[in-house]
Amino acid sequence: MGRRAKNKQGPVQPLDDVSPKKLGKRKAVEDDASRPAKKAKSKDAPKKYRSVKFNEDAGGSSDGWEDVQDGAKIGDLDDFLGDSDDDMLGGPAQEFDFGSDAEEPEEQPAPKLRSKKSKQAGPPPSKIIPNLDSDNSDDSDDEEEERVTRATMEARSRALDAQAEADAELDLAEMQAAADASDDDEDADMDDGEEDANGDIAIEPFHLPTAAEREQEKISVPDVHLVQQRMRQCVKVLGRFKRLARDGRSRSEYVEQLISDIASYYGYNEFLAEKLFHLFSVGEAIEFFEANEVPRPVTIRTNTLRTRRRDLAQALINRGVNLEPIGKWTNVGLQVFESSVPIGATPEYLAGHYMLQAASSFLPVIALAPQPNERVLDMASAPGGKTTHIAALLQNTGVVFANDANKARTKSLTANVHRLGCRNVVVCSYDGREFPKVMGGFDRVLLDAPCSGTGVISKDASVKTNKSERDFTLLSHLQKQLILCAIDSVSPDSKTGGYIVYSTCSVTVDENEAVVDYALRKRPNVHLVDTGLEFGTPGFTRFRGKTFAPSVALTRRFYPHVHNMDGFFVAKFKVEKRAKVNKKQEEEDAGANTVEIVLEDGTVENQQEAQDKAAFDSDEDRPYLEDAKRRRMKAKGLRPPPRKASAVKAAA
Numbered sequence: 001m002g003r004r005a006k007n008k009q010g011p012v013q014p015l016d017d018v019s020p021k022k023l024g025k026r027k028a029v030e031d032d033a034s035r036p037a038k039k040a041k042s043k044d045a046p047k048k049y050r051s052v053k054f055n056e057d058a059g060g061s062s063d064g065w066e067d068v069q070d071g072a073k074i075g076d077l078d079d080f081l082g083d084s085d086d087d088m089l090g091g092p093a094q095e096f097d098f099g100s101d102a103e104e105p106e107e108q109p110a111p112k113l114r115s116k117k118s119k120q121a122g123p124p125p126s127k128i129i130p131n132l133d134s135d136n137s138d139d140s141d142d143e144e145e146e147r148v149t150r151a152t153m154e155a156r157s158r159a160l161d162a163q164a165e166a167d168a169e170l171d172l173a174e175m176q177a178a179a180d181a182s183d184d185d186e187d188a189d190m191d192d193g194e195e196d197a198n199g200d201i202a203i204e205p206f207h208l209p210t211a212a213e214r215e216q217e218k219i220s221v222p223d224v225h226l227v228q229q230r231m232r233q234c235v236k237v238l239g240r241f242k243r244l245a246r247d248g249r250s251r252s253e254y255v256e257q258l259i260s261d262i263a264s265y266y267g268y269n270e271f272l273a274e275k276l277f278h279l280f281s282v283g284e285a286i287e288f289f290e291a292n293e294v295p296r297p298v299t300i301r302t303n304t305l306r307t308r309r310r311d312l313a314q315a316l317i318n319r320g321v322n323l324e325p326i327g328k329w330t331n332v333g334l335q336v337f338e339s340s341v342p343i344g345a346t347p348e349y350l351a352g353h354y355m356l357q358a359a360s361s362f363l364p365v366i367a368l369a370p371q372p373n374e375r376v377l378d379m380a381s382a383p384g385g386k387t388t389h390i391a392a393l394l395q396n397t398g399v400v401f402a403n404d405a406n407k408a409r410t411k412s413l414t415a416n417v418h419r420l421g422c423r424n425v426v427v428c429s430y431d432g433r434e435f436p437k438v439m440g441g442f443d444r445v446l447l448d449a450p451c452s453g454t455g456v457i458s459k460d461a462s463v464k465t466n467k468s469e470r471d472f473t474l475l476s477h478l479q480k481q482l483i484l485c486a487i488d489s490v491s492p493d494s495k496t497g498g499y500i501v502y503s504t505c506s507v508t509v510d511e512n513e514a515v516v517d518y519a520l521r522k523r524p525n526v527h528l529v530d531t532g533l534e535f536g537t538p539g540f541t542r543f544r545g546k547t548f549a550p551s552v553a554l555t556r557r558f559y560p561h562v563h564n565m566d567g568f569f570v571a572k573f574k575v576e577k578r579a580k581v582n583k584k585q586e587e588e589d590a591g592a593n594t595v596e597i598v599l600e601d602g603t604v605e606n607q608q609e610a611q612d613k614a615a616f617d618s619d620e621d622r623p624y625l626e627d628a629k630r631r632r633m634k635a636k637g638l639r640p641p642p643r644k645a646s647a648v649k650a651a652a
């Protein structure tokens with residue numbers, strides 16, 4: 001467990017498109033008084049959270065939502081002024097109205113991120129659930145001021161408490177500031193001990209440990225303050241390397257030291273710390289690791305098969321739950337700030353009026369955009385957060401095949417399907433790689449793939465230490481196999497669909513862009529399309545020496561430190577008709593044993609090539625397929641044959 005592991009909590013952050021006008025002064029007061037979440041960190045700070053029990057039906061990693069901050073909001077439905085229909089949902093417009101159009105929501109406030117530098121191209125990402133320092137309060141609104149009630153006073157007092165707490169905790173924010181400053185001015189003429197442009201005292205003389213010193217440190221009790229200070233210094237040096245680097249040490253030596261310190265400070269194994277570190281610029285990496293120490297907001301999804309969001313909100317408010325609609329991008333989500341009742345055991349919960357679900361879990365279903373009467377496959381569906389969302393968007397028409405290889409997990413899936421009143425769901429339990437042999441011809445397929453969970457570390461800290469290089473290799477192979485099967489299960493003849501959505505709650509490139517790129521290479525009849533999601537940063541098209549198809553930029557990444565959601569990845573593919581044999585070409589090539597295939601987009605490929613592409617990488621994948629077969633046999637009580645040499649090699 002790292003030094004930071006006990007420092008889990010930060011202030012719950014409200015939703016960014018709920019403007020002060022929409023919330024009334026209550027909201028404005030809070031925004032005014034609150035501080036950036038990033039500063040609200042200290043190892044010694046007291047927790048200000050209330051334990052809330054809930055059922056395990058959140059998507060992906062389902063635990064970790066136990067703590068709900070004592071927020072500052074006293075919910076009242078009248079505070080929900082205005083609401084937007086969500087076109088992206090692609091389903092029926094919900095009968096839902098939180099108020100008049102008179103008060104148009106203000107422009108979404110710009111996110112206040114300390115580090116804007118990202119390795120990815122494109123416009124800076126917007127924080128969907130912003131920090132409390134979002135400057136959307138309207139202090140000059142005297143009329144509103146007069147409407148301060150007892151409730152708002154309470155809210156103000158709590159917000160001030162939160163601020164005091166935040167003020168006392170500066171911690172690694174300094175480090176981020178250092179990185180930001182360096183981003184702004186890499187070549188600033190600044191020597192050690194001098195003041196920089198911000199008036200901050202620059203780095204003190206800093207000695208990077210030698211290899212021998214590092215070895216010595218490894219066997220002695222770690223000095224947390226030393227590690228923290230050295231991280232700060234390394235960040236600073238890496239920001240102004242030419243100026244500040246010492247003793248002829250290389251940049252990679254500083255990076256190596258920083259990663260090693262990040263690993264020990266936050267409690268990661270060095271392999272994972274390095275893997276995650278390289279996804280970001282230095283400053284942003286620190287933000288990411290910090291965000292993983294803070295729980296994400298508690299959110300619920302209204303089950304529109306049973307109720308309307310407005311009615312659900314009112315019912316929960318009556319029970320003492322403080323909540324607000326999530327941003328404009330969803331018309332079914334509610335963010336829970338505080339609850340005096342266990343949010344996973346209210347009568348409304350038991351009656352299936354809502355699902356406890358991370359906001360990020362809404363995204364793949366929004367991208368999938370199922371249409372009424374369609375036939376949909378949810379290939380890895382337990383415990384059913386996304387299945388039940390799909391069923392609701394289908395308005396209980398059509399059919400959803402909810403599959404999960406893990407039979408035990410289908411119990412909770414079935415329970416959720418019943419609780420939420422989904423009458424169009426068939427639960428089944430196959431290895432996803434057996435599709436489409438089991439059944440095919442779907443209008444849409446969701447593959448919410450099994451993954452490493454590096455996007456949900458704030459919920460499951462065990463990921464920090466229990467993932468090895470081999471895990472990522474195996475997962476990436478499984479994901480590649482599953483995605484091809486998902487693609488092959490979709491009917492290119494679908495009148496209304498023909499789409500696959502691939503998602504993971506992981507941020508690693510191996511599990512995301514690399515899988516998508518593999519699918520594009522193996523299945524020339526699919527192409528990536530826009531996810532339809534309004535936010536998220538584009539997927540990598542190049543990463544550490546690997547190059548992916550340019551269209552991979554259409555995929556979307558979501559980060560805890562940027563969007564205040566679990567780390568997540570979403571890609572959407574369109575499947576075209578696979579091939580028509582070009583008869584003319586066939587005749588011309590007669591005897592040459594080559595048949596060319598014309599794809600719908602007009603490109604031509606050799607049939608043998610197409611078949612090769614359609615198969616798994618035989619050499620690469622065979623050992624894993626054999627391994628899976630052995631496991632299946634063992635599970636059935638059969639004795640598998642001895643391993644082949646290739647499988648032994650791969651296992652090694």
Ligand SMILES: C[S@@+](CC[C@H](N)C(=O)[O-])C[C@H]1O[C@@H](n2cnc3c(N)ncnc32)[C@H](O)[C@@H]1O
Pocket residue numbers: 057058059060061361379380381382383384385386387403404405406409430431432433448449450451
């Ligand atoms: C990320 S979870 C799915 C979460 C689910 N979509 C939801 O929203 O509630 C991944 C699931 O994949 C299942 N799984 C793992 N390997 C599989 C395979 N080969 N075929 C099908 N499902 C698999 C796991 O049992 C797990 O339930």
